[in-house]
Amino acid sequence: MKLTITDVAEKAGVSKATISRYLNGRFEHMSATTKAHIAAVIAELNYTPSPQASSLKTNRSHLIGVVVADISNIYSTLLISGINKVTQQSMDQILINDAANDLKSEAKALEMLLSMNVDGIIMQPLSPVAHHYDLIRDSQTPMVLVDRITRPLTWPTVTADDYRSTAKLAQAILNSHYEDILILINPIAQISTRQSRYQAFVDTFKKTPTTVTLLETDNDSITPLANWITAHPQKHPLIFAGNGRLLMATLRWLHDKGLRIPQDVALSGYDDWDWAELVTPGISAVSQHPDVIGQTAAELLAQQIAGEPVAVQRMEIPADVRIRSSF
Amino acid sequence: MKLTITDVAEKAGVSKATISRYLNGRFEHMSATTKAHIAAVIAELNYTPSPQASSLKTNRSHLIGVVVADISNIYSTLLISGINKVTQQSMDQILINDAANDLKSEAKALEMLLSMNVDGIIMQPLSPVAHHYDLIRDSQTPMVLVDRITRPLTWPTVTADDYRSTAKLAQAILNSHYEDILILINPIAQISTRQSRYQAFVDTFKKTPTTVTLLETDNDSITPLANWITAHPQKHPLIFAGNGRLLMATLRWLHDKGLRIPQDVALSGYDDWDWAELVTPGISAVSQHPDVIGQTAAELLAQQIAGEPVAVQRMEIPADVRIRSSF
DNA sequence: ATGAAAGCGCTAACAT
DNA sequence: ATGTTAGCGCTTTCAT
DSSP states (O other): OOOOHHHHHHHHTSOHHHHHHHHTTOOTTOOHHHHHHHHHHHHHHTOOOOHHHHHHHHSOOOEEEEEESOTTSHHHHHHHHHHHHHHHHHTOEEEEEEOTTOHHHHHHHHHHHHHTTOSEEEEOOSOSBGGGGHHHHHHTOOEEEESSOOBSOOSOEEEEOHHHHHHHHHHHHHTTOOSEEEEEESOTTTOHHHHHHHHHHHHHTTTSSOEEEEEEOSTTOOHHHHHHHHHOTTOOOEEEESSHHHHHHHHHHHHHHTOOTTTTOEEEEEOOOSOTTTSTTOOEEEEOOHHHHHHHHHHHHHHHHTTOOOOOOEEEEOOEEEOOSOO | OOOOHHHHHHHHTSOHHHHHHHHTTOOTTOOHHHHHHHHHHHHHHTOOOOHHHHHHHHSOOOEEEEEESOTTSHHHHHHHHHHHHHHHHHTOEEEEEEOTTOHHHHHHHHHHHHHTTOSEEEEOOSOSBGGGGHHHHHHTOOEEEESSOOBSOOSOEEEEOHHHHHHHHHHHHHTTOOSEEEEEESOTTTOHHHHHHHHHHHHHTTTSSOEEEEEEOSTTOOHHHHHHHHHOTTOOOEEEESSHHHHHHHHHHHHHHTOOTTTTOEEEEEOOOSOTTTSTTOOEEEEOOHHHHHHHHHHHHHHHHTTOOOOOSEEEEOOEEEOOSOO
């Protein structure tokens, strides 16, 4: 049977209040003897207090909600692993929820978390409009956004430095003088990071003869790319795949078609989870650090929960640009 | 301000008890009018009950604890994603904990989960000895093990069919007549799956002239392999890397050394998260399905929690063997 | 068909 | 320095 604070109090011959004080580290007015005695009794009984009971009174659940856009994406693991580093320290538990790239699911996840009375939320938002998340603001629950920004800026946000890192990659491509650059990316209207990645290319090639073509796609499908390449068999384009899944899908398609990299088409992309270098001839890519993003977000959230002021601003975690031999 | 059941009761002009009955779907003795009325009020107020308060009374937390061996491993995401599929349905929340490949951390995670009063636990155990987890048995908390077994068999366990799938791969290798097979794997004494993978090779090549060499390593280091290859420059071995990380590390090392696959060394491994085919020349590997394992485990756990009897046995989820061109 | 009241394990005034 | 007591939001007998 699970022990309660009453059991401990009886065994120790003191009141529940004293035990409670002990548990919460309020020793200011406690005699050293009772303190030691309580410690001994707790150790002997191997008693652990019930967080839910305490939560009921204190309104602090020691639960952190995490909502990821798509849990099957590697980004999620890395992000969670980073968050975990700090919650482990603070003895908080994380509640993982998957939005499955669906606004309805995301909303449900958020409601769930609120009803669970989480102390704070870390979310990789699906919607770019802050308004969409008014219920969080209304509930007064601290939140930190990761990976994508939301307008107007309402919560502290931690992302990669998409624009800067992509521009760096674009700069490297500049020297190779491609006629056509194909940006294969999910709909950019929605997501800030996608816009930045596209814009970095546009800006870099603005005053060059290079044509930058935007190929918007859905659900990481590469059909628009396949169509373009099939329609322009004589061209020798450079492809920039806007995320890891697209990069992988593109690679697989080129493979199937027997197209050689970089002889037939050149390739580059965003996100490389260590495998891009293993693929012959080594894919040049931007490599971000979701674990650092997660850790930073968790620290920011912890501050907010502790009542310390946190600036509502975007923090950018630098990504690495790894140039290999794919263009 | 957060609404309580009392607010709803007042607004609806009925007692808390009636609201509670409504919330728990006990309509047997409820007039259709009050039922409809309560529904309307709840919708209007947008009320959501507090799980922790209810948990206090019912002893059901709707929390499922998940302990993974190493959260930064892709296996974890896939596993969680599978678990998530079923917990989403049942409105349960999952509490992810990382054992970080460390028995002390694992024990702490388990204690944490017990004190959180979780309804059940899904664990990828670090220790092969069931005794190690007696505190779970003592606490009467339902548990399902995944990925690795524990002796004696104490909990329902869901794993891949390590032996069978590895044997299938070994069989394919058999026809290529290698003189030396190097099994690179983390310490096999500890983990059941590792033993099975090794044993599958030993058994397959028992009556052949092929030598099967066990190269035990630690922390996914490839030093033992590097040493062997350096020491036998004239040989043309086939390597079997016991997990995805080792496979990747091996690949990277061969790359660095300029060793060609399969001309200089042949390669194969366990775990392929879709990238193995993209690496030239396409790595032959066993591909397991952690998401299915997770889903199955979660279903088993749900049954146990519901009080339905669940057989204490090992369930094997078939892995795929993907033969490509690396040997 | 519905309500009153006690209590789940804990915390926090307010006593003493 | 420690105890008493009244809840936190919900469920559940037992009444009516």
